[in-house]
């Protein structure tokens with residue numbers, strides 16, 4: 001189990017500033033998801049940590065050992081870091097056990113290969129060739145191969161993105177369990193918010209080359225750093241509000257705040273699952289149901305409030321929803337707000 005520390009990491013490609021001062025610590029034995037939209041710098045960060053790219057500034061340390069710094073660039077082979085790419089990680093002409101054992105010392109190879117294949121749920125598959133496996137099984141082998149040398153750090157670059165949705169969820173859970181059982185310190189790069197929130201101990205949200213928020217999944221979801229993060233990590237209901245004495249006066253009534261904020265913006269965040277519907281007549285606020293997207297376990301309902309404001313609610317899939325019906329609207333839990341940004345020119 002190793003600890004990764006990144007301080008002020010900068011990477012340029014010509015005039016493109018891909019990373020503009022990234023600070024990130026990954027504690028031993030934990031999984032951090034680096035989450036962000038396309039082009040924000042996720043892959044660049046991963047490649048700098050792996051040593052495939054030379055950083056232009058900042059430091060990377062593993063257990064206090066500097067791998068990248070002002071006068072240092074340790075080669076990828078000497079970092080003790082392994083990478084699981086999106087797909088195509090396996091040598092096609094080698095069996096599963098030879099893929100997993102590749103590069104391991106002969107004395108330990110057999111036992112270690114068997115152990116890691118068990119960890120990823122593929123005990124007994126050692127003699128198969130990669131083309132005899134499903135896409136999901138190939139990714140399990142790729143993870144086993146990355147775990148086998150007991151690296152200081154394992155980097156997963158969107159490892160589930162090439163797989164279909166049904167397969168992905170089982171594989172995610174199994175890979176998370178395998179990483180935990182191996183005590184691995186890991187970084188998972190993804191643009192999929194549900195993957196990041198469900199798998200990681202820590203979610204680092206990256207935008208335009210720097211980390212805008214870093215914290216446990218529940219904090220990032222319920223107390224996002226700004227409205228952009230709120231929208232990026234999930235569906236958001238953003239409402240104008242007058243804030244005083246720890247409460248927000250909104251079109252949906254007076255709401256308690258998750259935390260008191262000095263000099264708050266006039267905006268609050270609710271998540272759609274905090275909005276509950278009941279038959280008309282039982283509450284002060286009413287709305288008309290405009291649309292519904294059914295997902296099986298739940299449904300997202302579009303509502304138009306009496307004053308014209310549109311909000312969305314996430315309701316159980318079993319709840320009857322009639323388009324055009326008038327319903328009463330209630331809010332569960334508290335709202336989140338943000339301090340006003342400092343005026344331009346101050347810091």
Ligand SMILES: Nc1ncnc2c1ncn2[C@@H]1O[C@H](COP(=O)(O)OP(=O)(O)OP(=O)(O)O)[C@@H](O)[C@H]1O
Pocket residue numbers: 013014016017018036037038039040041042043044045191
């Ligand atoms: N080799 C390169 N040369 C020039 N610019 C590059 C190079 N690699 C990446 N970039 C630029 O650096 C920025 C960050 O790219 P990066 O690939 O790290 O983003 P990403 O978040 O991984 O995106 P995606 O999710 O689409 O893979 C982008 O503006 C990209 O165009």
